Amino acid sequence: MRSKFTVLPILAAALCPFAVAQNKIAVINIQGAIVSTQDGKRAAADLEAKFAPKRKEVDARQAEINGLKAELQKGQNTMSDQSKQELMRKIDSESKSLQRDMEDDQSDLQQAQQEAVQKIAQKMTVVINEYAKANGFVLVLDDSSPQTPILFASNTIDITKDIIDLYDKNSGPASAPAQLPAPKQPAAAPIKH
Numbered sequence: 001m002r003s004k005f006t007v008l009p010i011l012a013a014a015l016c017p018f019a020v021a022q023n024k025i026a027v028i029n030i031q032g033a034i035v036s037t038q039d040g041k042r043a044a045a046d047l048e049a050k051f052a053p054k055r056k057e058v059d060a061r062q063a064e065i066n067g068l069k070a071e072l073q074k075g076q077n078t079m080s081d082q083s084k085q086e087l088m089r090k091i092d093s094e095s096k097s098l099q100r101d102m103e104d105d106q107s108d109l110q111q112a113q114q115e116a117v118q119k120i121a122q123k124m125t126v127v128i129n130e131y132a133k134a135n136g137f138v139l140v141l142d143d144s145s146p147q148t149p150i151l152f153a154s155n156t157i158d159i160t161k162d163i164i165d166l167y168d169k170n171s172g173p174a175s176a177p178a179q180l181p182a183p184k185q186p187a188a189a190p191i192k193h
Contacts, residue, residue: 023138027153028128029160031144034120036160038168043116047109054105061098065091127167131159 034040068091072084079087132140140159143150 025139026137026159027141027143029144030142033160036164039120065094
């Protein structure tokens, strides 16, 4: 005689695939969503405007160094050894200074990018949470993260565009509360016997 405690786990295991099928899962490319929002595009344009003068300065300094190198190359046979050595020291000094400045500028740019992304990501997390709750999702996965690779996800569960649209509606200057868009419905999978 079988105990009812033995039958319950078997019954639960048999019903498990049906229970999982009822839970809704979504996928989002959060990095793509962040840069595709109006705030993301605006932040990118602001960073471009802020760092463009530094890039022009770097280009001008690089052109100056290239000119010194050309001068050294041209004067190989006509310059004194002392003049060559002085010019080579100047080229080396200018190159090292430019390299340090470029590294500092790159670090400043990366920090500014991270701050902009973090600010947008905080707002987007709220939008994703509201959207997921309103549409009955039990799990939203980020497919842009290399730490959590997703090997396959149907396009029907990708909510990236919906989140971008909802984020932009909610972050507009004088926007009314946005209606949550209905999620795409995945095609019913056939039940295998």
